[in-house]
Every structure is written in C-alpha cells, then in structure tokens.
Amino acid sequence: MTAATPSHRRLATDSWESLLTSQVAMMRELQKEPLFKELGSREYDILYQLSRCSSGWLRLNELNEHVLLTQPSISRMVDRLESRGLIQRKSAEDDKRGVLIGLTEKGAAKQKTVGRAHVQRIMELMEVALTDDEMRTLQDLTSKLRTSVAGH
Amino acid sequence: MTAATPSHRRLATDSWESLLTSQVAMMRELQKEPLFKELGSREYDILYQLSRCSSGWLRLNELNEHVLLTQPSISRMVDRLESRGLIQRKSAEDDKRGVLIGLTEKGAAKQKTVGRAHVQRIMELMEVALTDDEMRTLQDLTSKLRTSVAGH
DNA sequence: ATATAATAGATACAAACGCATATACCTTCC
DNA sequence: GGAAGGTATATGCGTTTGTATCTATTATAT
Numbered sequence: 430m431t432a433a434t435p436s437h438r439r440l441a442t443d444s445w446e447s448l449l450t451s452q453v454a455m456m457r458e459l460q461k462e463p464l465f466k467e468l469g470s471r472e473y474d475i476l477y478q479l480s481r482c483s484s485g486w487l488r489l490n491e492l493n494e495h496v497l498l499t500q501p502s503i504s505r506m507v508d509r510l511e512s513r514g515l516i517q518r519k520s521a522e523d524d525k526r527g528v529l530i531g532l533t534e535k536g537a538a539k540q541k542t543v544g545r546a547h548v549q550r551i552m553e554l555m556e557v558a559l560t561d562d563e564m565r566t567l568q569d570l571t572s573k574l575r576t577s578v579a580g581h
Numbered sequence: 582m583t584a585a586t587p588s589h590r591r592l593a594t595d596s597w598e599s600l601l602t603s604q605v606a607m608m609r610e611l612q613k614e615p616l617f618k619e620l621g622s623r624e625y626d627i628l629y630q631l632s633r634c635s636s637g638w639l640r641l642n643e644l645n646e647h648v649l650l651t652q653p654s655i656s657r658m659v660d661r662l663e664s665r666g667l668i669q670r671k672s673a674e675d676d677k678r679g680v681l682i683g684l685t686e687k688g689a690a691k692q693k694t695v696g697r698a699h700v701q702r703i704m705e706l707m708e709v710a711l712t713d714d715e716m717r718t719l720q721d722l723t724s725k726l727r728t729s730v731a732g733h
Numbered sequence: 734a735t736a737t738a739a740t741a742g743a744t745a746c747a748a749a750c751g752c753a754t755a756t757a758c759c760t761t762c763c
Numbered sequence: 764g765g766a767a768g769g770t771a772t773a774t775g776c777g778t779t780t781g782t783a784t785c786t787a788t789t790a791t792a793t
Contacts, residue, residue: 441707444720451727526771555593558729568596575603577710678741
C-alpha cells in the first residue's frame, strides 16, 4: 500500500508531465514535415489506422477511440477525406446504424507516401535520443499505462 | 552502431506510437473531469505554466513552447483569459515588442482549484498502472526524449 | 547612420472544432 | 409486437483554430 505523501504525489504528476511534454516536443517536430501541409497529422492518423487494421474497414466509433477528437469532428473529418477521394464509406450490414470506413487506392497510396517520410523522421528522432533497450522499456511502460487507463 | 533493419525501424515507431496512444488515453480520461468544462485543458495548461515559473511572468512565445498551439491561437487564448480576469498582460521593459503574462489573484485561485482535482485524478490513474520505480523510469526516458528532440 | 533583415505579437478570414440535438436503427421488456 | 430506452452517426450553430499578413520594435550590415 502506497502512502499519499507529497513526494509520491509529485512522482505521479512529474512523470505524467514529462510524458506529456515529450509528446508535445515530438509532435511539434514531426509537424514540420512538409508532407503534413497537405494532410494534417490527425487526418494522417485516420489513414494510418485504416491501413493497419486487418479487414481494411473500421467503424466510425473505432476510429474515434484512437484520435483525440469528438465524434462529430471525426464524422466531418471523414466527410472531407471522402470528398478528397482518400477514403470511402459503406454501411455496415449487421448494424444498419453503423458506417464502415475504408481506404481508397488513392488513400492507400497517400498513406504510404506520407507514412514513409513520417516513419523516417520518427526513427531519426527516437534513435538519437534512446537506445533500443530504452525504447523497449518506454514501449512497455506506456503500453501498461494505456492498458490500465483505457482497458484495451 | 545500429542497423536500419525493419525490426529496428519498428522498434522506434512502435514505441512512439505507444507513447502517443497512452497520452491520448490519459487525456481522454482527464478531460472527463467536470472542472475542465469551465476551463479547457489547454487553458489550464497556460495557468499552470504561469503558476510554476519562478518570476511569475512569462513571455507569449515562452508559453507557446509548452502548448501545442500556434502563436496566433495563444495570443487570442490570452485575450480570452484576460477578459475573464484570470491573467494580466504587461509590456516587457527590455524589449518593447514583447508582452509579459502573469496570473491575477483570481487566476491563481482558479489554477489551484482545478489543479488539485487534476493532480488527484492523475495520481489515481498513474498509481494503479505503474509502480514508483516504473514512474521514475518513465520520467527518465521521456525526459531524455524531450531533451534530445527540443534541446531544453 | 541608414537601410535591411529578423523577431514579437496582433488581426482578418476561412476552415475545423465541440456541444447540443436530430435521425435512424437496434434492444429490451411488457 | 409495440412502446421506451439505448446506440451509431449526422447536422446546426457558436467558438476556437491555423494560415497569411500586418505593425512595431530590435538586430545586423554596409
């Protein structure tokens, strides 16, 4: 049983703040990538999630879990991506309320192009900061945190 | 010297993605706090930065470094917080282009109220997820990452 | 000294956002 | 099987955001 001493409190908040600010620093750096001018990082996130899921189709609410946006915002973001020809909608057969989102060929190509540059930049930044072992540890800890907080 | 093998690449991107999604999960949870209805989390961030700096005053561009917003957005956010009586502006004496931002008494009180609930929630979430040692390690690694990426 | 470039912050305007709510469909319970 | 309540997505509307640009001040170069 852990005591709620001031230093214990600080440990929790300091480590969270450190996580948060490192994320801001990385994001700021990643957003400098010129390719992100034509496809915002949250838009890329959508394409990325669609590219990596096994069936190729995701429900709107599944997308919503991964991006820090409200449901209406995702809905309209999907509108825009659809009108740009990057994704397509189809209604879910088992639940006619639902909508399935998938990449078009153009969208998949776009994701690959932007993704390559993105991955390259992430590698450059992570590599000089942390050793492989440290990356593994970081992944473990953040994974543990996410699982505990969100339960999946 | 590390080789750019696919698995090495994956290690960098996977650990970054894990960091990112854990941050999203935490944020989502923290934003459920009712007190954040009257003071958005980015607005709180501003008050928080002002509360913790030694002189009590920060330049607009210093604030900008800590929050993932563009300069015009910070500028207008400061407008709103000022008109709500939470912060005050004064021009910097050594550089007449500059503006210094500080908390009003009301702003400091607000920061404390919201901050307490915020800290409480962070503690609850972190505590069940990670041990003290793990939090220390997480802080070390993210700190290392931030320093490397942003250089401060 | 004066022109030139760089920097800090503010503002105009269009695009994107969140909140509240509407609509359509599914589930449950009687 | 029909009403009541729950869930998935869409839309109206006011607010906040980013891009581009503007003004004011400071730094640099000739």
